[in-house]
Amino acid sequence: MNRLMSLAAGAVLGMASLAAQAETVKLAVTDLVGMEELQREFGQFVKVLEEKTGDDIEFYPVTNRTAAVEALRFKKVDFVMTGPAEYVVIKKRTNANIVVGFSRPDYFASVITLSDSPYSNVKSLAGQKVAFGSVGSTSKHLGPMQALADYQLSREDIDEIHTKITVGWESLKRGDVAAVGMNHLNFLKLRDKEAEKEDGLEAGAFRVIARGPDLPNDVLMSGEHVDSAVIDRMRTAFTENSQELIAAILAGDDNKKYTGMKFLTGIQDSDYDYVRSMYATAGYPEYADFIGD
Incomplete structure (x- = not known):
């Protein structure tokens, strides 16, 4: 009986420890406008991600890519999911960091x-x-x-x-x-x-x-204000629950573009130099602003 009580107490302490670590973080997706679209495309994905990280994840709708940058700068949002063209601008203006990449086959x-x-x-x-x-x-x-x-x-x-x-x-x-x-x-x-x-x-x-060559990956970025423990939990969730999270992200109709994808955690900023060349070719060598916003 004492052993059972000890195990039960350990489980309770473990749950209490996880609860103590849990935080509420906000997530934006740059190519979706409005809460309804976010819920439809990423609702299942966020549900699974919450289960695996122990954190509460709230959607933060943005009207455009520039709004996402400002939200990161003023710490209104913690994580932003975005494409490679958006990444280089966001990185330059906010110094946000890559958490994980979303590799898309035949993306060129x-x-x-x-x-x-x-x-x-x-x-x-x-x-x-x-x-x-x-x-x-x-x-x-x-x-x-x-x-x-x-x-x-x-x-x-x-x-x-x-x-x-x-x-x-x-x-x-x-x-x-x-x-x-x-x-x-x-x-x-x-x-x-x-x-x-x-x-x-x-x-x-x-x-x-x-x-062209295969394009760099879509990415999940974290603001420089986000605690490293939160980022580690997020990255660990992707590495340890890859297939479950891929299935969840494919629940969205627009996200079918990720069919056959793989999560990558070893992405370097230099992987996006080809995208920086694109901006220069298009007449925006500083890649400090989004073209078209």
Whole structure:
């Protein structure tokens, strides 16, 4: 009986210790606006993360990326989940740190033309209209722009147009633009949808004339004001409960982009130097402000 009492007492002390360590932390996601979207996409993920860390995690909605930076600067938010283009600006303006990376397979930028067009290589796009996605997007603007620059075609050499990816796709098919730059997975999905249409174009009707390297990872960042013990608990939760957290994050419809992902804890700031080159190519060499905000 004494042994049972001792074990029970130890369990109670352990629970009390965990409760004493628990804190309330606030989390923002830069590409989602409003509490409803946050709950829908990340509600299950946060629930599991709370269980594994012992901390209470509250969503902190932000209206845009700049708002997330200000929230970090003034310690209104503790953790921010964001993309690689946003990371380099947030890092420069707040000195926030990487907690964990969200590795996304096949996450790179492509530049696509029609196979029967005269635009068979990057140099042939000189003087032509090229469509990109939303201004400042890592994989739909900065990545494709840098892919062209890697082949010595600058933004001054083309007529740069920004629109929705689906609009750019239709413009490419009509011949209104010579090429369109986008996330490669977006290209594959659009190409597959074409093949499903009764009057759609075949997969062979499209040509990839440039692709960038795999892009750096999305990241979870912590403000420099966050206690190291809280960060350690967060990082440990990811390393020890990887599959459970991946399943939870995939519960959100928009988060299907993370299918096949892996959490990475050994990411270095230098891994994002290619993104800094993208900003310079796009005409923002200081990468101190978000393009498009």
